Amino acid sequence: MARGGQAIRSLMASSGARWWKDKNTLMKRKMSSLEEGESVEQVFGKDFKPFGDVLVHPNENGENCFITYLPKFMQPRAATELFEHLRDNVEWRREEDSVGVQERLTAYFGDPHCTFAYVGLRLTPQPWTGSLLPIKNHVNSFFTSHGLPPLTACLLNNYEQGAGRIVWHHDEVRAHGSCPLVVSITLSPDGNRLFEFRHVASKRQVSLPVLHGSAVVMAGRTQLHWQHRLPCTPSPHRISLTFRSIVPGYEEGLLGSLKGMDDCQ
Ligand SMILES: O=C(O)CCC(=O)C(=O)O
Numbered sequence: 001m002a003r004g005g006q007a008i009r010s011l012m013a014s015s016g017a018r019w020w021k022d023k024n025t026l027m028k029r030k031m032s033s034l035e036e037g038e039s040v041e042q043v044f045g046k047d048f049k050p051f052g053d054v055l056v057h058p059n060e061n062g063e064n065c066f067i068t069y070l071p072k073f074m075q076p077r078a079a080t081e082l083f084e085h086l087r088d089n090v091e092w093r094r095e096e097d098s099v100g101v102q103e104r105l106t107a108y109f110g111d112p113h114c115t116f117a118y119v120g121l122r123l124t125p126q127p128w129t130g131s132l133l134p135i136k137n138h139v140n141s142f143f144t145s146h147g148l149p150p151l152t153a154c155l156l157n158n159y160e161q162g163a164g165r166i167v168w169h170h171d172e173v174r175a176h177g178s179c180p181l182v183v184s185i186t187l188s189p190d191g192n193r194l195f196e197f198r199h200v201a202s203k204r205q206v207s208l209p210v211l212h213g214s215a216v217v218m219a220g221r222t223q224l225h226w227q228h229r230l231p232c233t234p235s236p237h238r239i240s241l242t243f244r245s246i247v248p249g250y251e252e253g254l255l256g257s258l259k260g261m262d263d264c265q
């Protein structure tokens, strides 16, 4: 096996992700990630049990989508401290993607080699900062204890007061695992914003006013059957932490470019 192949295997092992064995498995996962007709157990694993305020249950339409809401995921005081710290200390960027200049600011953090490719952007993670590590650890111990995959990266979104939005979209799933997981934590000490979901086939919509310190969870086939958006309603300043189950080296493996990964052996 080529050196790069060994590198990617050792990355998978050291990341502790039991879902990934080698580059070939990654390829198969990519191909199978859009297949339907699988059981809940196949998609979510045998340890999974729904939790939180369930908006969409995995059994709904047999689609294996899971959208749930945890209104009190963080203590309000800790959420406010984190909001103020991130607002003032993160190097926020306004990216231009394939749709245009983004109507929000972002910053991307993650484990080494958790490259995130979406809407024409290819983001390299900044290392986790001291302010993000405690919430990353909290997120991971909570969700892995519910049988969900580890969250290895986080895209921070900063929607300034009275402005900023994200239009209807699916999150890129090719970077995620067999049970792609996105968890969005809301930091908005001055009030709520709407988080909306739309079922692609039926157009059914769900609107959720997301509270300061809450978490929205999208797992399984959610990104295939549902879109989501943050509309531009008159609204308070909000920062979201969107944790994602990106597998280290996944993007590089898919693109066949394993450059820069040998230092991980
Ligand atoms: O701000 C949020 O909670 C969600 C943002 C989002 O949909 C995304 O980053 O893909």
Ligand SMILES: [Fe+2]
Binding pocket: 169, 170, 171, 228
């Ligand atoms: Fe999204």
